Amino acid sequence: MTADLVIRPAAASDWAAILPIFQHVVSEGETYAYPASLSSADARALWMEQPPGLTVVAEIDGVVVGTAKMGPNRPGHGDHIGTASFMIDPAARGAGVGRALGEYVIDWHRRRGFEGIQFNAVVASNEAAVHLWTSLGFEVVGTVPNAFRSPRHGRVGLHVMFLPL
Numbered sequence: 753m754t755a756d757l758v759i760r761p762a763a764a765s766d767w768a769a770i771l772p773i774f775q776h777v778v779s780e781g782e783t784y785a786y787p788a789s790l791s792s793a794d795a796r797a798l799w800m801e802q803p804p805g806l807t808v809v810a811e812i813d814g815v816v817v818g819t820a821k822m823g824p825n826r827p828g829h830g831d832h833i834g835t836a837s838f839m840i841d842p843a844a845r846g847a848g849v850g851r852a853l854g855e856y857v858i859d860w861h862r863r864r865g866f867e868g869i870q871f872n873a874v875v876a877s878n879e880a881a882v883h884l885w886t887s888l889g890f891e892v893v894g895t896v897p898n899a900f901r902s903p904r905h906g907r908v909g910l911h912v913m914f915l916p917l
């Protein structure tokens with residue numbers, strides 16, 4: 753499946769395809785602390801990065817199946833460390849799209865001279881994400897206990913994960 757995968761910068765016209773994925777992930781409530789009540793415009797402002805950041809889509813046969821955003825984690829004296837976020841269409845999960853986007857994100861940061869990538873809030877019960885990021889070389893450098901209220905698991909930790917480049 754991922755042989756046909758294309759990852760490219762998101763155009764403004766891609767928002768219509770990204771929004772349902774964003775809304776599904778937020779409504780699941782298990783992986784991001786975005787409020788469920790965000791308007792399309794507010795969600796778009798949060799997800800569609802401006803330079804020096806970048807938002808990309810992953811598509812198969814012209815259909816958007818996932819998206820990621822990336823860029824400096826902090827401004828100013830912190831901008832040598834990057835960060836990223838990922839959302840895959842639930843119907844396309846488990847087929848390598850997340851891994852392909854993760855590899856793209858690492859390569860994007862490396863090419864631009866970032867010295868590391870920090871994920872600020874990986875929900876500890878998000879087994880797919882913790883497994884995927886660990887397999888790409890990230891380590892949990894700390895966990896804020898009970899910082900996320902999971903609908904399924906109750907209060908769970910938020911991991912800070914880091915990959916030095």
Ligand SMILES: CC(C)(COP(=O)(O)OP(=O)(O)OC[C@H]1O[C@@H](n2cnc3c(N)ncnc32)[C@H](O)[C@@H]1OP(=O)(O)O)[C@@H](O)C(=O)NCCC(=O)NCCS
Pocket residue numbers: 777783837838839840841844845846847848849850851852871873874875878879880881883884887
């Ligand atoms: C986490 C997420 C990005 C993974 O994307 P994906 O396309 O399903 O991932 P892949 O198909 O590339 O699989 C990556 C690895 O995770 C594993 N995996 C997938 N689902 C899993 C699960 N529920 N539990 C454990 N491992 C799982 C796969 O087996 C694969 O490992 P392998 O290559 O060693 O076999 C996707 O599930 C998603 O968008 N989730 C909701 C939003 C989210 O969690 N974003 C990340 C927040 S940090």
